[in-house]
Amino acid sequence: MTERQAGSTTPKAHLIAAEVRRRIVEREWLQGERIPDEVELAVEFGAARATVNKALQLLADEGLLDRRRRAGTRIAINPVRKATFEIPIVREQIEGAGMSYGHRVMAVHRSPLPEDVALRLGMAAGQRLLHLRAVHYGDGRPFQYEDRWINPAALPGTEPVDFGHVNANEWLVRNAPYLRADMAFSAANADRRDARMLQTDPGQALLILQRTTWNEIGAITTVRVACHPGYRMTAAN
Amino acid sequence: MTERQAGSTTPKAHLIAAEVRRRIVEREWLQGERIPDEVELAVEFGAARATVNKALQLLADEGLLDRRRRAGTRIAINPVRKATFEIPIVREQIEGAGMSYGHRVMAVHRSPLPEDVALRLGMAAGQRLLHLRAVHYGDGRPFQYEDRWINPAALPGTEPVDFGHVNANEWLVRNAPYLRADMAFSAANADRRDARMLQTDPGQALLILQRTTWNEIGAITTVRVACHPGYRMTAAN
DNA sequence: CAGTGGTCTAGACCACGAG
DNA sequence: TCGTGGTCTAGACCACTGG
Known part of the structure; x- marks a missing residue:
């Protein structure tokens, strides 16, 4: 993530989300653990806090993170996942x-x-x-x-x-x-x-x-x- | 929307989304029609463009709007709606x-x-x-x-x-x-x-x-x- | 009460694609 | 080509809520 992806059109927020997801899936960060706060991650990833916020919101919507003011962001213990069905004509x-x-x-x-x-x-x-x-x-x-x-x-x-x-x-x-x-x-x-x-x-x-x-x-x-x-x-x- | 909601904690982006949804549901704006661009809406609602963008993205995710660069934002003709199921333990x-x-x-x-x-x-x-x-x-x-x-x-x-x-x-x-x-x-x-x-x-x-x-x-x-x-x-x- | 996320803003640059 | 949405940034204020 330190290197800029040459020619990539992928939004930076998605790249950050993917990296956080990787750390969870590969057990660098364990369920229940607290992760660095937005400001720290913004520094690490060389992004604005708003961008990190967007990335983490994505993961929270997926049910992978549990975020609370003052308490910080933790890896969800019971990741309640969601399945979305499209209702077409x-x-x-x-x-x-x-x-x-x-x-x-x-x-x-x-x-x-x-x-x-x-x-x-x-x-x-x-x-x-x-x-x-x-x-x-x-x-x-x-x-x-x-x-x-x-x-x-x-x-x-x-x-x-x-x-x-x-x-x-x-x-x-x-x-x-x-x-x-x-x-x-x-x-x-x-x-x-x-x-x-x-x-x-x-x-x-x-x-x-x-x-x-x-x-x-x-x-x-x-x-x-x-x-x-x-x-x-x-x-x- | 011109008046500020006193004491409300509802995010402005949600209020804007609700107002746009109302205009669609009450047929002020019809399916297929183009709606004003983000800058115009930002002026109308007294918000930053980023806020209007967030509101419209919400509605696009719901399948209610169809957004394309250069072409603008239109009310979806066939609103493909989604149903989300939570998969709990x-x-x-x-x-x-x-x-x-x-x-x-x-x-x-x-x-x-x-x-x-x-x-x-x-x-x-x-x-x-x-x-x-x-x-x-x-x-x-x-x-x-x-x-x-x-x-x-x-x-x-x-x-x-x-x-x-x-x-x-x-x-x-x-x-x-x-x-x-x-x-x-x-x-x-x-x-x-x-x-x-x-x-x-x-x-x-x-x-x-x-x-x-x-x-x-x-x-x-x-x-x-x-x-x-x-x-x-x-x-x- | 103070640290953390939630949200907004003004401004900027860029990517896409309709005309 | 150039208007429109997509995204990012730096900075700010606020709302919660844990300690």
Whole structure:
């Protein structure tokens, strides 16, 4: 780090972070130990304190460091690591995998909210919202089956949309920015409807994704996505 | 934003980010539109450019903005949002839920790598690694069943460990910091062993977590975790 | 109460890439 | 080519919180 990397475009903060990470991984600094403070490191690395700060913040965000005012910076004892999943538009995901995309709306109704869905949305059960069921296909084979509830009251200033023909997934992503979102993964045995929609057998284990979004008005939409058998949701780092 | 928030400890960069987010969510700025450049916003918000930069970087990391040199900053058309899951130590997760933790090692062997595991690790099949099977309990009920392979060669400078008695999950977290990790969620029907370990029935849908870590030497460990039926992995935002 | 990280600022130079 | 974001710096003040 004393030598300047010739021709490198890597930000100095990243280089410092990498060097600190190396000292941790190669056990020069052990879990629980306190490391030099920002000013010392700034001198060592020939950088401004702000740059060292940025580097250490990166590592703290990764869960590798534990930083506290006055107490200093320590190597985390239990590095709580994080996995980040990107939630792309289904169509892009399918086309990105080199398959052709298809989409079919199986049902659109204005229906009273069942108890469990109302709970997810934080609304009263029995209220009538838009209920939508659709299947996304990749190369003609079912990829995901989504069961979605939409709250039109949370979508002011937009034309009424015919979700029987429009792709709700894409329309919402593009037209309903949200402030808060909730997300959960679980597994479930396919019920008869899941099985029919995904062209598989009842009882088949399915990865279930549940997602709800809110804006300043209230809940926008909640969706339960059943993925085709064998689907893997992956994250790097 | 012109008025200074009296007594607020919220960083100015966060306030700016919140205001920009509001303009997006309330459709003052529409998807695809270009927003004022950093210098203009700095003037409007009475902040330094670096502060505005930090705020906009936050939103870009969220996937809400699309920033490019020379081209400026635009509201993302397809906001690819992210969900972040924290991977805690199992014991802390269980105790954090108010349950008592239990742990039992069901088997420890030095075995030749099966084809599929070797592939995950990027090693040659047939090589002999440490193979470990263990169950984590919450209030006496099975919580997770883990099937783990450990590469001792990637753990130099540490005493040999008796994983028959030590909790591998915790020992590795604390003693084997890694440089890269891989992670995937999927669903599977419980096979006979899964069912026995988790005290449930074969065929039951289980959430499967698969995780592999590497350091500068090579693969450290790979684990397949089968969660008890009904388990939900949640993320906020 | 004093040491440490958290944040902001004004200014600067540079890299990228759209036009 | 040149406007825009990316990054760094030196310096400053402040907010925590451990001792």
